[in-house]
Amino acid sequence: MKRVLEGSHAVAEAVRLANVQVVSAYPITPQTHIVEIISDYCAKGKMNAKFIPVESEHSCLAALVGAQSAGVRTFTATSSQGLALMHEILHWVSAARLPIVMVDVNRALGPGWNIWTDQTDSLSQRDTGWIQLYCEDGQEVLDTTLQAFRLAERVNLPVMVVLDAFFLSHTYEPVDVPEQKEVDRFLPSYSPRFNLDTRNPYTLSPLVTPAFYMEMRHDMALAMDEAMTCFAEIEEEYAALFNRRYGSVEAVTCDDAEIILVTSGTITSTTRLLLEELRAKGEKVGLLKMKMFRPFPVEAVCRALGRAKKVAVIDRNFSFGAGGVFAQEIKAALYKLPVRPTVFGYIAGLGGRDVTTDILEEIYIKTRETDLPSQESIWIGLQEVKYAN
Amino acid sequence: MQIDAYDREYMCSGHVGCAGCGATIAMRLFMKAMGEKTIMVLPACCWSVIAGPYPQSAMKIPVIHTAFETGGATASGVRAALDMKGDTETSVVTWAGDGGTFDIGFQSLSGAVERNEDFIYVCYDNEAYMNTGIQRSSSTPYGAWTTTTPGQDWKRLRKKNIVEVLVAHRIPYVATANIAFPEDLIRKAQKAKSIKGSKFLHIFASCPTGWRIPSEMSVKIARMAVQTNIFPLYEVEDGIHYTINHKPKEYLVREYFKLQGRFRHLTDKDLDQIQTMVDEDWGLLLKKAGERS
Incomplete structure (x- = not known):
């Protein structure tokens, strides 16, 4: 159904349709519209998810490390200083091979304080092992966010969906919002490759000596290469259902x-x-x-x-x-x-x-x-x- | 207390703790109370190493290692996921050192307990950054030598009273425990497990390497911390109801200090001053508990 939505709302609709189970968030302009709507959806039962109102962006992503490791689909959104504060955990998420999806609303870093768009926040995270996808309009934001979950879960690497502050996050445009049952065909419920389970106990992210560390990093490199081909395949599947594709x-x-x-x-x-x-x-x-x-x-x-x-x-x-x-x-x-x-x-x-x-x-x-x-x-x-x- | 608690083991042999490590004893005792339906969050601390390197683990329960300052947040996420999956039976525990609790993880801990997340946060306290080589933390006591409070620059600041800070959050349960008092420790862990919401256990865990004590003295010195009122055993429910669990005979603090290399430089005058500080803290605690000495 075509609706007139802000870029931020297009994100929230995608997150709702993706059946995300845990969302954590810390407010920062211009990300707030995204998480306000998601919070409202959780409160009203429009989303069957738990919203954790954390005390910082660092804790925000750390909470998702816990949730995703315990076997549920997770999401957060941030911007600028918030993304910079997450930097340590960005590395942690990718090396822990957690398919977390995050939206970054591109905003300039201070000083001087500036809430408007600038890509330096996300681009300076280029070596953290996150897949990064930049969007042009509201429709692409919605479509890319849905695809991001498929891609992340396929290669066990996190995905950052990126959109411009205000020019996209706060601009209303007609957006085709797909039906839940159509989305379910594209994105089935989350089935983790590994998770914390008392019936099958093991340790995640332990101390790793030089005997194994390099191989683990190489596995990440292979997964990142694989993401390129997987993205094309996932886009084809998406296009078959919704008749929209963008390409890398x-x-x-x-x-x-x-x-x-x-x-x-x-x-x-x-x-x-x-x-x-x-x-x-x-x-x-x-x-x-x-x-x-x-x-x-x-x-x-x-x-x-x-x-x-x-x-x-x-x-x-x-x-x-x-x-x-x-x-x-x-x-x-x-x-x-x-x-x-x-x-x-x-x-x-x-x-x-x-x-x-x-x-x-x-x-x-x-x-x-x-x-x-x-x-x-x-x-x-x-x-x-x-x-x- | 469950009768079989003492027979259950959730740690394997082969952990890589130092000889006489109090943190290792603390984990062994604590897990006896918790049982197999436990998921443990381990922010960076001595236990990041003690648990063993990949592909080995000294723990028989699921463990997730996480970044230094994220103990409270990571546990919040694990709890949220379990709730979404309808698992109310499994307990979530954060197991952190004093650096990860008093210092770098303090914000995350405060955030998690303010939200009254349903988990147990355990701080095993060895009073400095021991894993990195004995650097001072805000838990390091007045008078102590560390590698960053060396020589004449020994620490002349009080240890942060983390228990009272947690009490101020008005969470359902806060308690102190000590590796030399296993029945008390296990009882408190079981109690914490039975209460919904945020629980905080502060476990005094001696460190032979960092305290400059012989490894066989580890438990004795931990016991003396209680006997001298340096580390009283007590619990606080809902931020209001104080119960002092053990009223010691009040040995002089100098007996405790003189056995440890980290306090070797202190003069009689310094020890008198420390005795005054300990007496003052004990008096305050008695007042809060509505008791007399």
């Missing part, structure tokens, strides 16, 4: 493109508008939307970008001393090609600054008019700032 990346008019803009999150929608305008003017331009960030879809990126002359990566994030995170990863992926496009890295929209079609066009023209990037990272739209003494 989406390439729009990339086949004959000389310049390809690479985006993620809601900037993608704005870029689609620009793309239409530029194509109408005869510009040979393409768009590559990055949905999956971990595992990084190297093959798909090479396929989409390999024939272009130039690639302009738009990063709403920054790794100090290195550059935009997507740009770095794309450069690394393209390295295996014998002939590579020139990669331009642009930094735009940090801390929730609007990235308009004008800004995107400026990026496109800059890329078209220069043979090589003037800098490793080109910051777009910087103003002359006079700081108070």
